[in-house]
Amino acid sequence: MLLKTSVVTATLLLTATISQAHTPLCSCFDNGDETITCEGGFSDGSSASGVTMRIETPDGSVQLEGKMNEDSEFTFDKPKGDYVVMFDAGEGHKIKVPGKEIVE
Amino acid sequence: MKTKLVSLLAGAVILGSATMASAHFQMIYTPEMAMTKGGKIPVKLVFTHPFEAGHTMDMGKPEQFFVVRTRGENAPKRKDLLDTLKPITWTSLTNSGKAWDTVYQARGGDHALCLIPEPYWEPADSFYIKQNTKVIVNVGGEPGAWNEPVGLPTEIVPLAKPYDRWTGNVFQGQVLLNGKPVPNAEVEIEFLNHKPLLDSNSFAKDGEVEAPQDSFVLQTIFADENGVFTFGIPRAGWWGFAALDLDPDYQYKGKKCSRDAVIWVQAKDMK
Numbered sequence: 001m002l003l004k005t006s007v008v009t010a011t012l013l014l015t016a017t018i019s020q021a022h023t024p025l026c027s028c029f030d031n032g033d034e035t036i037t038c039e040g041g042f043s044d045g046s047s048a049s050g051v052t053m054r055i056e057t058p059d060g061s062v063q064l065e066g067k068m069n070e071d072s073e074f075t076f077d078k079p080k081g082d083y084v085v086m087f088d089a090g091e092g093h094k095i096k097v098p099g100k101e102i103v104e
Numbered sequence: 105m106k107t108k109l110v111s112l113l114a115g116a117v118i119l120g121s122a123t124m125a126s127a128h129f130q131m132i133y134t135p136e137m138a139m140t141k142g143g144k145i146p147v148k149l150v151f152t153h154p155f156e157a158g159h160t161m162d163m164g165k166p167e168q169f170f171v172v173r174t175r176g177e178n179a180p181k182r183k184d185l186l187d188t189l190k191p192i193t194w195t196s197l198t199n200s201g202k203a204w205d206t207v208y209q210a211r212g213g214d215h216a217l218c219l220i221p222e223p224y225w226e227p228a229d230s231f232y233i234k235q236n237t238k239v240i241v242n243v244g245g246e247p248g249a250w251n252e253p254v255g256l257p258t259e260i261v262p263l264a265k266p267y268d269r270w271t272g273n274v275f276q277g278q279v280l281l282n283g284k285p286v287p288n289a290e291v292e293i294e295f296l297n298h299k300p301l302l303d304s305n306s307f308a309k310d311g312e313v314e315a316p317q318d319s320f321v322l323q324t325i326f327a328d329e330n331g332v333f334t335f336g337i338p339r340a341g342w343w344g345f346a347a348l349d350l351d352p353d354y355q356y357k358g359k360k361c362s363r364d365a366v367i368w369v370q371a372k373d374m375k
Contacts, residue, residue, distance in 0.1 A: 025246045027212045029142060039212045041176040041246040048176070071178050103143070104209075 024048070026087035026095040028102045030078070036102055037075045040068050040087050048072040054086040055079060127292045127322050128161065128226070129154050129344040130235035130366050132217050133300050134208075137267035137370040139243045142211040146302050149204040149219060150194045151235075154344055155321045157298035157307035160194050160201035164222030169204075174248025175213025185217075195306035197298070203305070214248030215241045218256060223356045232361035235346060239368050242267045257282060258350050258365035263332065269371040271340045277367060278332045279347040285331030289347045293323040293335060296342035312341070340373045 023043040028036055040048030053074040055064040063083065068074050083099040133148045149169070152160040169186045185206060194203035208217070217239045223232035236256045242248075242265070253261050263276035279289040298307035315321045327333040327347070337343060344366060351363040 023245070025212070025244055027142060027244045027246075029211055039175065039246075041212070043245055043247070045176050045247040047178075072176055 022046075024087060024089050024093040024095055026085070026097060028085055028097050030102050030104050031075075032104055034078045035075055036078050036085075036099075037073055038068075038085055038087065038097070040072045040074070040089075048087075048089065052086075052088040054088060056084045056086055058082050058084060127153065127294065127346065128224075128233055128235070129292075129294055129346055130219065130221060130237040130364075131296075131300075131344070132219055132237055132239040132368065133342075134217075134239070134241060135302070137239065137241050137368075138245075138372075139210065139241065142209075142243045144207050144209050145241065147206050147208050147217065148192070148194070148300065148302065148305070149189070149221075150300075151201065151203070151221070151224060152194070152196060153294075154296045154298075154342075155294045155311075155315070157197045157311070159198055160196040160203070161224055161226075162202040163204060163224070164202075165189075166204065166219055166221050168218070168220040169206075170218055171208065172216045172218065172249075172254050173211075173213060174216075174250070174252075175211075175246060176248065178213075178248075180249060192305050195304070197307060197309065205305075210241060210243050212244040212246050213242070214250045215243070216250070216254050217241065218254055220256065223361050225359075230359075232356045232359055233364065234356070234361055235364040235366045237366040237368075240266050253280060253283060255283070256365070258347070258363050259283075260345060260347055260365045260367040262367060262369075266367060266369040269337055269369055271337060271371050271373045273371065274334050274336050275343070275345075275369050276332060276334045277345060278330065279327050279350065279365060280331065281350040281363070281365075286327065286347065286350050287329045287331055289327040289331055289333070289350060291325050291327060291333045291335075292346045292348060293325065294321070294344050294346075295339065296344065313339070337369065337371045340371050343369045343371065345369070 026040045028038040048068045051068045085097040087095040131150045134145045151163050170184050173181045188206040189204040192205045219237045223234040236258045259280045260277040279286045297311040347365045349362045
């Protein structure tokens with residue numbers, strides 16, 4: 001009985017998480033002081049806090065890795081060369097933002 | 105007897121208003137309410153008659169102009185924009201009037217641009233008009249607290265996103281005075297029929313549609329007992345909603361002042 005309840009609860013929790021996810025969103029802006037800020041979130045307004053962020057070279061090698069902060073923001077020093085920002089909230093919830101598209 | 109007189113007077117006021125073909129609408133205009141990417145957006149504050157691009161009233165220096173930015177579950181951030189405003193002259197099809205403009209840098213989420221104007225003395229009606237106005241710009245599709253009151257003294261709180269309406273959708277809003285619903289509030293609606301030309305601070309000469317009769321220029325509906333109104337949007341573009349005279353006893357400088365609340369919606373065609 002207890003087990004059953006636990007399973008139901010787990011299912012509910014899982015469903016709740018999935019239903020909140022929806023479309024991932026990530027926009028990055030050049031702060032004009034040699035830093036870049038990326039803002040993440042989901043189309044239903046839920047938080048992206050804790051989502052993994054990676055700065056990669058165009059050939060995919062990781063230059064920097066971090067996480068969205070409690071305000072669903074990630075700020076990093078602007079790389080010298082070409083780069084790509086990866087917002088990685090899991091399979092099917094990844095966004096790639098090319099550095100050259102990031103403006104003020 | 106007294107009731108009769110009041111009714112007669114009320115009738116006179118209604119007749120007086122009815123002779124005006126279109127009503128006053130405070131605009132906060134920027135070309136796009138639903139932006140794909142952030143950036144600098146031009147913002148114009150114009151007090152006008154939008155359907156006919158008619159008489160544009162002189163605006164005084166606004167009492168307040170600010171933005172409340174909300175993104176996802178983050179706490180709202182309020183930023184004062186009053187000092188960024190620059191005076192401009194806006195040219196309508198019949199005159200020109202004093203207006204204001206600024207440029208606002210928008211990043212992701214909802215940006216509720218809020219204006220508390222200086223009351224405008226309307227000689228034709230012999231009362232002041234004060235239209236607290238809100239326009240919500242969204243960047244990138246991530247919603248914020250668009251459905252929460254900002255806390256304006258008079259305010260229309262949208263019950264649907266004002267920036268995501270398809271043509272044919274309904275728009276619903278709740279009319280508030282000091283944060284409380286105004287039952288049966290009168291709401292006037294106008295279509296922005298002449299495109300605002302931002303480079304020349306004027307309206308395009310040609311309108312998009314022609315009204316078959318004056319009733320269609322300015323539509324009037326009423327809110328229900330909870331202050332909620334509903335309007336089906338028949339055409340893409342900007343639609344203004346003005347809830348009128350929400351505090352009938354209110355006075356400014358010893359004269360009657362109509363305290364109104366305005367919100368704008370931008371609808372898009374499905375194509």
